[in-house]
Amino acid sequence: MLDVFLKTKTFNKAIPSMRASSARVISNVLNGKSLTESLSEIKTKVAIKDQAMLQEICFGCTRWHIQIEAILNKLMRKSLALKQPIIHALLTVGIYQLMRMRIQSHAIINETVAACDDIKRSWAKGLVNAVLREFQRNEKKILASLNTDITIQESHPEWLVIKFKRAWGEARAKKIISNNNIPGPLVLRTNNQFGDRESYLKTLDKLSIKSISTKYSPVGIRIIEPIPIDTVPNFGDGAVSVQDEAAQFAAPLLDIKSGQLVLDACCAPGGKTCHILEQQPNIKSLLSIDISKNRLEKVKENAKRLRLEPNLLAADICDVDTWWNSIPFDRILLDAPCSGTGVIRRNPDIKLLRKASDITDLATRQLQLISALWPTLKQNGVFLYATCSILPEENDNVIKDFMTSHKDASILNINETWGVETEFGRQLFPEEKEHDGFYYARLIKL
Template sequence: MPTARASWGGALASKTHDFAGTPVNPPEKSPPVRTPWAPGAPALAAAARAVDEVVSSGRSAETALAAHEDDAHRAAVRAIALGTIRWYLRLAPALDLLLKHPAGVTGTVRSLLTVAAHQIEYSRNSPEATVHAAVDAARLLGAERATGLANAVLRRFVAERGALLARVDTELPPRTAHPPWIVERIAAAWPQACPAILAADNGHPPMTLRLDLSRTDRTAYLIELSRASIDAHEVPWAPAAVTLAHPVAVSRLPGFGEGLVSVQDAGAQLAAPLLDARPGMRVLDACAAPGGKTAQVLEKAGERVEVVAVDIDAGRAALIRENLNRLRRSALVVVADVRDTDAFWDGRPFERILVDAPCSSSGVIRRHPDIKLLRRAEDIPALAAEQLAILRAAAGMLTPGGRLLYSTCSVLPEENEEVIARLLAAEPQLTLARMPAGGELAPGAVDRRAGAQLLPGAEAGTDGFYYACLEKTTAGI
């Protein structure tokens, strides 16, 4: 609920005085410059366009927001749009209760109503000012005929939102703004942790950094952050991790441009230690973009490892190169489908392979709330089939005695231990490798039949990640 309200009154008039304090006649005033729109209307209109791109066109939030990167109010647009997407599945049903024919409302207008409802319910803005801005935003969107609808619906929402949301909140999925299928899958897999996971999905994620410990140390870097007036604390169980009290622009981070530090969730930082690449080894990062784990492997093992970083998308492969350049690291970056080994593999086996597989991203919803609107239940079997195919291709490139690390940012067993079970059945030369028990890996991590799971909302405070280590024997070859 809003905790503060903006004043409806105008600014107090000021007087002009000479230096002795004697009033003097003020200069003639020019007519006040009037803006054509209510304050906040352009940001609401832009946010509505972005939300509609996600809801109606299925585009990612990042793609939808990219069109507004040069806007003067881009920070407000981003905050409003992502907040609305986060709570869309709670707000939209409440608004539907106020519409005679919800299906007859165009996507852009419906998105405008929802972004305005988000500002009314979840921001500190004056509800009345938000309604006024939304009416002008409708005009900016070319929906002049919808101004009356916006005014009437939103004024009713202001007056009745407590009762409206109470009706919506009788069911867990809309109360937590999740699609029913995700709630059902999480409740089935994690019955005790389900409430905490859903709550964490709606929280704002921390900004955690990964230090290059070959070039700096954590104590020294915390001092540098303090000198830059950035509050931070170490993550005790992740040696290279520092979490900021409040997110900041990366341009403010000491040493970011020089590659001393990267932004990476503490849970993701477990990959390189589990992979355990050592000097002299040949390493494959099979689904490498944007390159954070590739760089971490190089930071931990040093330059005396040969790393091949593969990604199927040329644009994302370019991100790997950009990140490695900033971090002063080098690897062979290849654009290829890792399942088509003939397209890129020279036949020399790898001692270590990391498969950070494409997945539902159900463990990182707090960072990407559009997952709630874009992902479908029917996506999961297709993703699991793709994950298994990638793993089987990786197994064929792994040397006997080598280690394969499988990771996802999913909390769904169908993409995690169930995929590993199918892999072990199909590839008898693979076996589960020893890895730390869940509680030793990270606070609150859970041991599974194969591997370990970190959950959003658990003690570690990380995103949701799954890890499983495998080794290749000579059996079955």
């Protein structure tokens, strides 16, 4: 009888609490895991109704972690970050909610304390309760006692603040840092193979989805009030893709003509590959390469949704002999791996996971990539170098070093009004309600 009962009985697995799950995500990030990866693993285990709040808390805790850490140092004699990282993360979750979410304080404290059971730290209930209530009672006094330095007030690592100031001056650096803490807007790229932007704007208006045309991109639309991507009309049919306005400049800057051979190096997750094919469906061939087979799966998904068929290849682009057939390309796009300092507002864990020493290593790699690809470009061919960094070490300095050793390279001016002109290209900065930070330099082979 017992065997029959066990085979037929359905046991419901307990759904973890949203705050306990938030603590697990934050603990993972503080241990070196990316926010996106950790959140994607844990999000599906939480009740559907709690998933949006889980995401908001995790992004918020990461975005403001440096400031929250300073607050916890005021509230506790010894940090729990090393001995009890999950409790430390749970306190971070509680402080963030009390500071920046419109939820009743008593509900925040009660639910955060209760989460101790879920993370198997019931003994810590009294501690968590005491710390959060102390902050609730003395929030203004504690915040007033914090260091007034921008690293604490705007929650940015000191090394990054120094780099921003040295590169762009005090005033612009402050604006960059401030905008990094404002979540970026949802921006769509309309698919001209499906329909034009004006028609899609009318579709959004009929559904009472507030939107506006982007300032510079002729195919971009900014959604004014964020909505879940699965509610974007005709998204599954390929009418639009999610892509920031700054990234939408890549395909037009390549100036691709019918019948040309094009290479998209480091192509994942495929936004620019798909935009190239939407914009110029009559190219002879587009080869899209990425070193990661797993990331290429995402390119396949995007292309399939848009009814596009790019030629995808998993390869190390520096090992040219393993993938190039010796037929030179007319156009090459290198969206190089970078620090991501132009998209911190979308990836706030960059502030926690990146180190100053990373920048030199990245610049070395970027120069290697350009140098490896340059021989595959046809004479009079165009090479577009792009990053989502706002640090000159990864942008103008890389191009300068490349041109010093390659006398057959010349700058092809980018005559646009967006961003600011630099010695070798154009730099965009993250702007509130507008585009992310991005860099472009365009070269021609003599």
